Amino acid sequence: MALLKSLKARKSDLSKPENQLAFLNNGIFKEGKLPLFKDKIAETGNFPLKPRKLEILQLNLGYMCNQVCSHCHVDAGPDRKEIMSRETMLQCLDVIRHTKAHTLDLTGGAPEMNPNFRWFVEEASKAGIKDFIVRSNLTIILANKKYHDLPEFFKKYNVHVASSLPFYKREKTDKQRGKGVFNKSIKVLQMLNEVGYAQEGSGLKLDLVYNPAGAFLPANQGGLERDFKKALKEDFNIEFNSLFAITNLPISRFLEYLIASENYEDYMYALVDAYNPAAVQNVMCTNTISVSWDGWLYDCDFNQMLELKVNSKVKHISEYNETLLNNRQIRISQHCYGCTAGAGSSCQGTLD
Numbered sequence: 001m002a003l004l005k006s007l008k009a010r011k012s013d014l015s016k017p018e019n020q021l022a023f024l025n026n027g028i029f030k031e032g033k034l035p036l037f038k039d040k041i042a043e044t045g046n047f048p049l050k051p052r053k054l055e056i057l058q059l060n061l062g063y064m065c066n067q068v069c070s071h072c073h074v075d076a077g078p079d080r081k082e083i084m085s086r087e088t089m090l091q092c093l094d095v096i097r098h099t100k101a102h103t104l105d106l107t108g109g110a111p112e113m114n115p116n117f118r119w120f121v122e123e124a125s126k127a128g129i130k131d132f133i134v135r136s137n138l139t140i141i142l143a144n145k146k147y148h149d150l151p152e153f154f155k156k157y158n159v160h161v162a163s164s165l166p167f168y169k170r171e172k173t174d175k176q177r178g179k180g181v182f183n184k185s186i187k188v189l190q191m192l193n194e195v196g197y198a199q200e201g202s203g204l205k206l207d208l209v210y211n212p213a214g215a216f217l218p219a220n221q222g223g224l225e226r227d228f229k230k231a232l233k234e235d236f237n238i239e240f241n242s243l244f245a246i247t248n249l250p251i252s253r254f255l256e257y258l259i260a261s262e263n264y265e266d267y268m269y270a271l272v273d274a275y276n277p278a279a280v281q282n283v284m285c286t287n288t289i290s291v292s293w294d295g296w297l298y299d300c301d302f303n304q305m306l307e308l309k310v311n312s313k314v315k316h317i318s319e320y321n322e323t324l325l326n327n328r329q330i331r332i333s334q335h336c337y338g339c340t341a342g343a344g345s346s347c348q349g350t351l352d
């Protein structure tokens with residue numbers, strides 16, 4: 001509690017990843033009130049955590065974003081200057097041409113704001129990756145005239161669009177993502193439907209990403225998907241393919257929110273109580289490599305935010321070696337409980 005109070009008094013300290021990690025390792029975990037994640041997974045023989053099979057290469061094209069969402073684990077916003085350079089993109093393309101991963105997942109910030117975004121999509125699509133995901137916040141498409149034709153661009157390269165939408169009602173969405181975000185998101189979903197996304201026979205995939213608006217775990221993914229589909233169809237004639245329900249991990253802006261709202265301990269108890277040993281074997285880091293805007297390699301984008309680089313001889317995209325990376329030990333800490341709570345959580349939704 002003393003640490004909590006002192007960190008609240010010096011809230012800005014939590015912008016440093018090492019302080020977030022220290023915070024997560026102290027308090028209720030140091031006092032032994034809750035088990036460390038490594039001890040918890042050791043109970044079922046899952047420590048050390050190792051990769052299974054590389055399936056997804058996730059590239060973060062930069063932390064710049066037109067939004068400043070209250071729970072953003074990337075701490076993204078319009079003032080962030082970190083952007084993947086063309087040189088790093090060329091190194092990524094070299095890896096994409098030789099990787100065994102079948103999915104390329106572009107994320108940010110708003111990945112579309114990277115000035116080389118379109119060039120990179122064109123080049124990467126030539127590499128013949130099976131599933132090519134762009135994580136779009138939707139509103140970027142209306143933010144500036146130069147983005148208005150992105151739905152057509154996505155269609156041309158058969159990009160699988162995964163769009164964030166915290167809820168199917170205006171109030172909850174705007175509360176988490178900013179005033180006016182809901183209306184803009186609806187408009188862009190309609191634009192995507194108009195060019196063929198989520199329409200039968202088009203082959204163009206449009207998925208929604210839901211994360212809770214507060215310090216609670218997501219409800220059942222199937223039930224949420226049914227509710228979203230019904231409401232969006234009835235209210236706005238919008239269609240989409242699947243909904244991914246994602247648990248908020250206690251890092252970055254969401255960790256600050258938990259502390260400021262005095263929900264941190266309750267939330268960690270809830271995550272540990274909901275620990276699901278069956279989810280451990282499928283956590284995202286067992287089939288994904290995450291690449292930061294400056295080319296460093298991480299087990300997942302949460303570890304990227306905590307600056308926990310892969311535990312391997314190769315740490316940068318320029319020295320990428322899939323065999324060595326497949327033999328690494330995954331770096332874990334208490335934030336990992338967010339991936340194993342309930343039905344489990346990953347960028348592709350629940351794990352069961």
Ligand code: SF4
Binds near residue numbers: 069072075077
């Ligand atoms: S749109 Fe996504 S990346 Fe941008 S601030 Fe919101 S959560 Fe973060």
Ligand code: SF4
Binds near residue numbers: 284300333
């Ligand atoms: S936070 Fe990252 S390292 Fe931890 S379990 Fe989740 S995916 Fe794996």
